[in-house]
Amino acid sequence: MTTSLEGKTALVTGAGRGIGRATALQLAEAGVAVALVARSEDQLAETADRVNELGGTALVVPADLGELSEVSRAIQQTNDELGVVDVLINDAAVVWPLGPSVSVDSNEWAAAIAINVVAVAALSFALLPAMSERNWGRIVNVSSGIAAHPGSMIGMNAYAAGKAALEAHTINLAAELAGSGVTVNAFGPGSVDTAMQAWIRGQEPAxxxxxxxxxxxxxxxxxxxxTPEQSARSLLPHLSSDATGQIWNASESS
Ligand SMILES: NC(=O)c1ccc[n+]([C@@H]2O[C@H](COP(=O)([O-])OP(=O)(O)OC[C@H]3O[C@@H](n4cnc5c(N)ncnc54)[C@H](OP(=O)(O)O)[C@@H]3O)[C@@H](O)[C@H]2O)c1
Known part of the structure; x- marks a missing residue:
């Protein structure tokens, strides 16, 4: 069964730039009102301007998802100012800390997991009751190819562990919610030309x-x-289907 997204409301994390911004813009084009979450308010405002140019509705919600209190505040603001969320795109993530694991600060490792995994689960758990009540919801967790090949990129231990945990969380939650109308899937966006990639290239090789x-x-x-636009274009059609517990890859569907 396919469902039109028109008239729905989405919360997109990481919507200030890159894949999150492209996804938010394409959702807006499909008639979805979007809550835009990230830390950089100027980048969110730019995304919102572009949504407005498309004739869509956008709400700027600055929040640091590494703090659970900020996660709750972001949800509250979205519910108050935009309404109940039908579609959750958990895109925000960090790729740090990088380098030999013996030199990694455990606090940084934990901070990365807080953003890349804990916030994802917290957003889903908080938005689930309203989705379940209406027997419809879409949760997409943006993952990475590293989850399937955790040994392939040495020096990215927190990122590999986080994305693997994200996929296990996704599939387990999807199984729990099977038949409820709320689907939970992961999306591997491909290798995408974004600030995250530029930041890695800007680090000292040594x-x-x-x-x-x-x-x-x-x-x-x-x-x-x-491009982020190509990646998002391969995600959007999936949101109209009832598929759940899957790991979609940009290369398979674009
Ligand atoms: N680019 C690739 O090749 C690639 C490949 C595989 C997977 N991915 C995944 O795709 C997703 C998007 O990546 P991207 O390349 O588009 O990255 P990006 O350009 O760095 O964008 C990341 C977004 O997440 C937000 N974010 C980071 N930390 C946050 C925090 N603590 N609280 C709130 N928002 C936060 C950033 O905004 P602020 O910094 O302003 O908060 C930004 O809007 C990530 O899940 C990434 O792991 C990317």
Whole structure:
């Protein structure tokens, strides 16, 4: 069964730039009102301006998702000012800390997991009751190819652990909610030309590991990446289907 997204409301984390921004804009084009969540208010305002130019509705919700109190505040603001959320796109993530694990600060490791995993689960758990009550909801957790190949990128321990946990959380929650009308899926966005990739290339090779740096520099030099818009375009059609517990990959559907 397919459902039109028109008239729905979405909360998109990481909507200030990159894949999150492109997803928010394409949801707006499909007639979805969007709550835009990230820390950088100026970037969110720019996304909101572009939503407005498309004739859509956007709400800027600045929040640091590394803090659970901010997660709750963001949900409250969205519910108060935009209404009940039908679609949750958990896109926000950080790729740090990078480098040899012995030099990684455990507090930083935990902070990354708080953003990349804990906030994702907290947003889903808080929005689930209203979705379940209406027998319809879409939760998408933006993952990474590293979850399927955790040994492939040495020096990204927190990121690998976080994305693997994210996918296990996604599939377990989907199984729990089977038949409820609320679907939960993960999305591997592909290798995408964004600020996250530029930030990795800007790190000192000696600090993060020469092989890791070389991998990202080469992918950029070879023009192997897709745009955020291409990545988002491969996600959007999935939101109209009832599929759940799946891991979609941009390359499979674009
Ligand atoms: N780019 C790729 O090749 C690639 C590949 C595989 C997976 N992914 C995944 O795709 C998603 C988006 O990545 P991207 O490349 O578009 O990254 P990006 O350009 O760095 O964008 C990340 C977004 O997340 C937000 N964010 C980060 N920390 C946050 C926090 N503590 N609280 C609230 N918002 C926060 C950022 O805004 P602020 O910094 O302003 O808060 C920004 O809007 C991530 O889940 C990433 O793991 C990307």
């Amino acid at each position: 600090q993060i590991g020469a092989a890791l740096h070389e991998r990202f520099a080469r992918s950029y030099a070879e023009g192997a990446m897709i």
